[in-house]
Amino acid sequence: MVFKKIKNMFSSPEIDKVDEEYLEIDLGQEKKDDKVLIKLYVLKQYEDVNEILNSLREGYTIAIIDISVLRKKDAIELKRSIAKIKKTADALEGTIAGFGENTVIVTPSFAKIQKEDLKQPASEKSTKSHFDEY
Numbered sequence: 303m304v305f306k307k308i309k310n311m312f313s314s315p316e317i318d319k320v321d322e323e324y325l326e327i328d329l330g331q332e333k334k335d336d337k338v339l340i341k342l343y344v345l346k347q348y349e350d351v352n353e354i355l356n357s358l359r360e361g362y363t364i365a366i367i368d369i370s371v372l373r374k375k376d377a378i379e380l381k382r383s384i385a386k387i388k389k390t391a392d393a394l395e396g397t398i399a400g401f402g403e404n405t406v407i408v409t410p411s412f413a414k415i416q417k418e419d420l421k422q423p424a425s426e427k428s429t430k431s432h433f434d435e436y
Contacts, residue, residue, distance in 0.1 A: 336362070338413075343367045348379045354408070355390050361410055370404035 343354050345367050357363040367387075372380045387408060391398040395411040409415060 338362050338364060340364045340366060345369045345372045345380070345383055346375075347372065348383050351383045351386050354387060358390060358394060358396065358408060358410060361394075363410065364413060365406075365408040367406040367408065368404060369406055373404065 339357075339362055341357055341363055343350065343365055345351070345354075354365050354367060358365060369380060369384070372383065384406065387406070388398050391408050397409045397413070397415045398406065399415045399417060400406050407415060
């Protein structure tokens with residue numbers, strides 16, 4: 303009681319009002335940047351796969367991977383790398399496709415890669431699309 307009187311003597315009425323008011327913060331509601339990132343990667347060695355997989359697991363990244371360096375260097379490491387990326391893409395319900403000989407595109411679950419060219423009539427479609435599934 304004595305402390306309360308001393309506190310009242312030294313404090314202004316405005317400070318007491320601030321102490322009584324509070325702001326409730328909802329910790330479950332985080333601000334997220336919902337923009338999709340398209341990241342370009344160059345696969346130079348097998349260890350580069352970890353960086354690609356981490357960005358895919360975040361959920362808002364489309365990865366475009368240049369595999370020409372590793373293709374020239376070591377075909378076995380390239381196959382291991384692609385297999386690991388494909389396994390993660392499948393687990394995340396994403397899509398993986400090759401574009402040409404040196405590019406692989408990986409998307410998360412909310413984006414799909416259209417692997418057929420709709421401009422050609424069905425009779426003219428070749429058996430192999432320019433998008434090859436890995």
